[in-house]
Amino acid sequence: MEAVGSCLTNKYSEGLPGKRYYGGNEHIDELETLCQKRALAAFHLDEQKWGVNVQPLSGSPANFEVYTAILKPHDRIMGLDLPHGGHLSHGFMTPKRRVSGTSIYFESMPYRLDESTGLVDYEMLEKTATLFRPKLIIAGASAYPRDFDYPRMRKIADGVGAFLMMDMAHISGLVAASVVGNPFDYCDIVTTTTHKSLRGPRGGMIFFKKDPVLGIELESAINNAVFPGLQGLDGARVEKILDMASITLNKNSVPGDKSALVPGGIRIGSPAMTTRGFTEKEFIYIAEFIHEGVQLTHEIKQAVTSGSKVQDFIKYVASSDFGFTAQVSDLRKRVEALTTQFPIPGL
Structure with missing residues (x-):
């Protein structure tokens, strides 16, 4: 954050190192060249x-x-x-x-x-x-x-x-x-x-x-697993319930879907949690939490009587008639009990 938020962002540096349109880029050239060397080495x-x-x-x-x-x-x-x-x-x-x-x-x-x-x-x-x-x-x-x-x-x-x-x-x-x-x-x-x-x-x-x-x-950061076939559900509904339970992921299309807005899968990225220190043991817990969230979403979908569209589902979840507050809250508490043991770097 110190580098990204520094005065280096306040200077035009069009062009490449040694071939800038504007003057006064000597230090930008040094840093960009260093970044290039490190990228190649990585x-x-x-x-x-x-x-x-x-x-x-x-x-x-x-x-x-x-x-x-x-x-x-x-x-x-x-x-x-x-x-x-x-x-x-x-x-x-x-x-x-x-x-x-x-x-x-x-x-x-x-x-x-x-x-x-x-x-x-x-x-x-x-x-x-x-x-x-x-x-x-x-x-x-x-x-x-x-x-x-x-x-x-x-x-x-x-x-x-x-x-x-x-x-x-x-x-x-x-x-x-x-x-x-x-x-x-x-x-x-x-x-x-x-x-x-x-x-x-x-x-x-x-x-x-x-x-x-x-x-x-590295190997523990296998990224973007896609979970298809969500028990007759869709990724949009699962994404919403898991978000309420402090699990952030996104809906994602899978083969056979007819709409990217109501896809049949969810996409999960693990690098951020790996950076926080999660090991295989913690990721097993996360998988169990997600599975529980999927099952809960299925129950909530069955309870929606006002319509079958995702918008109806979202409206019900946000309404005073939502009857699963305790279950979602319980899942969120357990998720946060685990994740707060691993602070975010820099915070």
Whole structure:
């Protein structure tokens, strides 16, 4: 917080170290260069082979910066479909709307999971890529609790003459700790945030091979498990009840969903609790609390008589007729009894 809130934020520093538009950036240059060296070292990268830009504010801007650097408007991209665990910035669109800037400026074709296995359907990805001929294939996800087959994706990308990019925002800490596959061995570009499993301040980074063709120079923190099949429930209702019980997570689409607003899953990130000192024992307690919250949500849903929509559920929960205050309060007390034993760093 001292660094992010310092006077360093009060100075324009457009450009790169040694190539600024404004003067008076000598100290900014020193710090940015140091950050670049540390970023490369964190992922065991040879600075002769890899470069890194540490200026993005977050992951989505980092991704869009990559797109505008190596693509032309309306070039084709392929990323994991949002309802199957992908990220909005990877090109998601609906039949009626181009939802993100990525799908507005570029033509996207999603690849999806094999719903029988829950794994990326690489065979279909290869067939679709052969027909669609994307210029960029994006690995990485927002809610896919499995590793990617980088060699297979590299082969597919080479087969259609595409760049291969990995958005490792949610697993970058695991990559740095070498407990999951290494995207740097196969990808042309790797993007990440710094504030998820890497546990740094908010920001983003773009790693790129020093290749003129591009035109642009732990284990306990397994992130973003997706819990589908919530006993006929949906993630929106579960999210609400768990929030009331001091458990913060978010609803998330899973394969087979028809609406991203009323999805069938929830997404759970563990890095923040890992930073606070949670071990496997505490995470078992958390899993039990979540399970209890899901069961409680089911009971509450059955008690709603005014309608079947999520809005009716939320209205009932906030009303004076809500008959589960004691149960929610009891769960919250037990959650807080556990979590308050592990103070938040800096507070």
